[in-house]
Amino acid sequence: MIARFQHLEREQQGMALGLAAVLLWSTVATAFKLALNVWPLIGVLWLSSTVSLVLFSGVLWHLGLLGRAIRWLRRYWRRAILMGLLNPVVYYFTLFAAYDQLSAQIAQPINYTWAFVLSLMAAIWLKAPIRARDWQGMALGYLGVLVLVLGAQGRLEVTLPGVFLAILSTFFWALYWVVGMRDKRPPLVAMFHHFLIAWPVLTVIMLWQGTDFFRESAGWLPTLYIGLFEMGLAFLFWMTALQRVKNTARVANLIFIAPFLSLIWVSLILHEPILASSPIGLGFILLGQWWQRRKEKLPSPTS
Incomplete structure (x- = not known):
């Protein structure tokens, strides 16, 4: 399979990697619930972050960049602390807490509303005007959230605190990306820094709350999966895909496949x-995102 991949053209490799990332992300909601049904959220977050840190370190070492990445930390330590506390600490704490109180088919679509928050934060950060279509897209998106929540009442696991936490997590995720817009570090180096900073913080919290959960063997596999694939390989695949294609929109549009695939895994597993x-609610959310990202039409020459 690796040999076949290497014989693909650069553009085809990019699309293949983008699709691989999307397929991995489509399993996230299922993996989260499997892990959180057995382990406390700090246990899931600590082990998955540890696996991701080992993965990023290994990739940097393989590329001969690990020493340089550690030296860069001396220069970017303030940014690394801020962003490392945002992600993975605050963001994933909030997201896992939401998944703890919501069914997977509710939590996962709400998480996709981070794109609406990002568009507003980016406009404010860059001091750009907020377009009417941004507000229209948000209205469609949060209408979708309302459909999800009302439709699940009395039929699925759904609480108002859980919905609030799921929406709050989108603000932390969007803030993380907005702050990173002017980051001069390579993405892989930045992720290594952030997880390196977060690891001792998560370790202290975990030791304070206790480690008895490790005895529950059913939590190991989904948590290792989250760290290796959701936090680790999916990110590497996605970043590499964006670098190998000429038109990044082709890869970016693949992300719309993930939430519908996720419903399949949620049902089957x-x-x-x-x-x-x-x-239906998910459709409104994705329609709102499409509307926001749709190119402005140029006026007709005859108008």
Whole structure:
């Protein structure tokens, strides 16, 4: 398989890697619930972050960049601390807490509303005007959230604190990316710095709360999966894909496949009954994102 991949053209490699990242991200909601049903969220976050840190370190070492990345930390330590506390600490704490209180088919689509928050934060950060279509897209997106929540009442696991935490997590994720817009570090180096900074913080919290959960063997596999694939390889695949294609929009559009694939895994593995309101609400969220990103039409020459 690796040999076949190497014989693909650069553009085809980019699309293949982008699709691989999307397929991995589509399994995230299922993996989160499997892990959190057995382990406390600090246990899931500590082990998955540890796996990701080892992965990023290994890739940097393989590329001969590990020493340089450590030296760069001396220069960018302030930014590394800020962003490392945002992600993975605050963001994933909030997201996992939301998944703890919501069914997967509710939490995962709400997480996709981070794109609306990002567009507003980016406009404010860059001192750019907020377009009417940004507000329109947000209205469609949060209408989708309303459909999801109301449709699940009395039929799925859903709480108002859980919905609030899921929406709050989108603000932390968007803030993380906005702050990173002017980051001069290579993405892989930045992720290594952030997880390196976060690891001792997470370790102290974990030791304070206790480590008895490690005895529950059912939590190991999904948590290792989260660290290796969701936090680690999916990010590397996505960043590499964007570097290898000429038109990044082709890769970016693949992300719309993930949430619908996620509903399949949620149904097959978690055995959640997929409500009609779930794909409808998700459809509104993705429609809002499409509307925001749709290119402005140029006026007709005859008008």
